[in-house]
Amino acid sequence: MAFSDELTPCGVMFDVFKRSCGIKHNELAEMVLSSRPLSDGRSPKSRTSDRSWVSRFIVHAPAGSLQDRYFADYGRAATRVMSRLRTRGSKVFDPQQILDVVCGDAGQAMDAALAACHQDAHLYRNMLDRIRLSSGTTVGERAEAALVLFVAVGCSGNVGKAVAYTADYVRSMHVNLMSTPVMEKIDVSDRSSIDAWEPRLGLIRVRDGYVCSAPYWVEPMGEGVTIGALALGDCDITDVDSDVSAEHARIWRSDQDGWLVKDLGSSNGTFVIDGANRTQNELQGDAVAALHAGDELHVGNSTVFAVVEGIPERWA
Known part of the structure; x- marks a missing residue:
């Protein structure tokens, strides 16, 4: 296996805990590696004193080369890290400080590592925001959940x-x-629309009147796509704000009726703004609305997509 300098989730996990929390690589390896023997009879955990092995095969291993069998259960590993941060070391961390590390500037390196490895960084950040913004929970519960997510994505990639x-x-x-955080509804009827291009349906994220994403293309065949903060399908759209539900709305194509959208019981609503006359249609219950080029699709309070037509290859 070749040594890798590329940004990886596992490398970021080790780096963040070292720089921000004072946990050395071999110490963290003791907490996250498995004690189950490998084919040679030795467990990954038994090798943590070998700094070269830990660096080469764990911390700086190329993306995709790590195996699940190298790591302990993610929840147990995160619990060990939490205990270490709260009881030992030159600085003892309270739950809010732990949450700040994972969700703050230091932890944002994980987003970059996921993007570099062609993983969905939006999905990770949505889950983290859902944990951070949850109401009716203690900061300790939020810190524990955030740490579990950070360790799980770092170990699994x-x-x-x-x-x-x-x-x-x-x-x-x-x-x-x-x-889903519930936000106060706002009037979205005065949003500006985006002109249509060439024939093929796509969704473009718009923020404050500016395009801020490449088109998300929806295949005309199959079951369509789900828009949601925690949507897990390969082609689902997770480029959304924190008030969007885990699975918020679904778009698909019907042979009889063309492109359709349906709200999936979201907390903050789904709206279609007609591109021709600017009328607003709020989807409720089992209601289904047609989507056409020039329309705008609003999911939640602030996530806006321009509905366009074009050829995907032009925007690859």
Whole structure:
């Protein structure tokens, strides 16, 4: 295996804990590596005193080369890290400080590492924001859940797997960390529209009147796509703000009726602004609305997509 200088989730995890929390690489390896023997009879955890091995095969291993069997259960590993941060070392961290490390400037390096590895950084950040903004929970519960997510994505390098694991872990805590923040509704009828291009439906994220994403293309065949903060499908759209539900709305194509959108029981609503006359249609219950080029799709309070037509290859 070649030594890698590329930005990886595992490398970021080790770097953040070292720089921000004073946990050395071999010490963190003791907490996150598995004690189960590998094929040679030795466990990954038994090798933590070998600094060269830890660096080469764990911390700086190329993306995609790490195996699940190298690591302990993510929740147990995160609990060990939490205990270490709260009881030992030159600086003892309270839960808010732990949350600040994972969710703040230091932890944002994980977003960059996921993007570099072609993982969905939006999905990771949405889950982290859902935890950070949850109401009716203690800061200790939020810090624990955030740490589990950070460790899970660092060890697995797979954001979908890490989010699913963390969601199960949170449910086992019997606390409500996964609800969508409910925002006050605003009038979206005066939003400006985006002109249509060439024939093919796509969604472009718009913020404050400016385009801020490449088009998200929806395949005309199959089941369509889900827009949501924690949507896990390969082609689902997670480029949304924190008030968007985990699975907020679905778009698909009908042979009879063309492109359609439906709200999936979201907390903050789904709206279609007609590009021709600027009328606003709020989707409620089982209501379905047509989507056409020039329309705008609003999910939640502030996430806006311009509905366009074009050829995906032009925007690759």
